[in-house]
Amino acid sequence: MTQHSRDTPQFYLTAPSPCPYLPGRHERKVFTHLVGDKAGDLNDLLTHGGFRRSQSIAYRPACDNCRACVSVRVIANEFRPSRNFRKVLARNSDIVGELRAAAPTSEQYSVFRAYLDERHRHGGMADMTVLDYAMMVEDSHVQTRLIEYRTRNADSGITGRGDRLIAVALTDVLSDGLSMVYSFFEPDERDRSLGTFMILDHITRARRMGLPYVYLGYWIEGSKKMDYKGRFLPQQRLAPSGWLRVDANGGIAEPQD
Structure with missing residues (x-):
């Protein structure tokens, strides 16, 4: 053998x-x-x-x-938020994001469960138990982190630890970027556009860490679930010839290294 x-x-x-x-x-x-x-x-x-x-x-x-399915990664240093993105940032100015070790908690699972029940009750993850969630977070042989997003206490100050857990992102730290593995949020806070906010926050974090990209997974044109990823420009999309740059004006450049 x-x-x-x-x-x-x-x-x-x-x-x-x-x-x-x-x-x-x-x-x-x-x-x-x-x-x-x-x-x-x-x-x-x-x-x-x-x-x-x-x-x-x-x-x-x-x-x-x-x-x-087209892999996309945002070019962090060149990204500039549009007017709509700036509104999302303003709506969530009361949120504190904290980078933590990949350790599951019952508080996280409560948000995760509410998110699945509201947004994906018929999906493949709908029956995930607290043990399944723990495996999703812990079963990793790569550098993985959790980012917890909390609303800020009135007396916590600008940089103080937040209060209520409102969203979570499971993120891999790569040699050239942050890869958003999975994110979820409180469904009763839908007016905040928390999914968009977490991507914007990751772009800022990647820039601060000196990492050029934020990997968003697959962009699927025509899919309501995945088409939104095409709004974060400039970005690169993986084609058979390599990574193609896509700018805000819709232009497509030659393959990138």
Whole structure:
């Protein structure tokens, strides 16, 4: 029997299943395990090639006759918030974001559960228990962090710790950026546009950390769930020829390194 090194990735292909984003289509994924001492380096390399991480698995769409899922990353240093984005930032000026170790809490799960029940009650994650949530956070062999977003106490000051937990982002720290693995928020705070706010906050954090990109996962034109990612410009989108720059005026540049 041939023995494979723990650090040598082996790739597998899933069976077809209904696409959760485009009606009438089916999806397939190619995936591998992120384990061992080289997991972080492998995660970096695969993310650059359009993969996403879920726990200790890296995956990428490999659908028959469909290339709708396009990996996108925001160019952090060049991003300038539009008027609408500035309004989102202003609406959430009372929120404090704290970067923490990837450790699950019952408080986080309460927000996660409310988010699923309101926004994804029929999705594949709908039945996740508190133990499932803990695995989602802890089952990682790469550098992963949680960012907790809380409303600020009246007496906490500008930089003080916030009070009520209102949103959470599970984020990987890559060699060239932040990769937003999963984020969720209190559904009764929908007027805040917290999903957009967390992306804007990650762009600011990446810039402060000297990281050039924020990886948003897959942009899918025509999908209500995923089309919003195309609004964060300038950004790069992964094409067969490499990363293509897309500017606010809709222009597309040559492949980027």
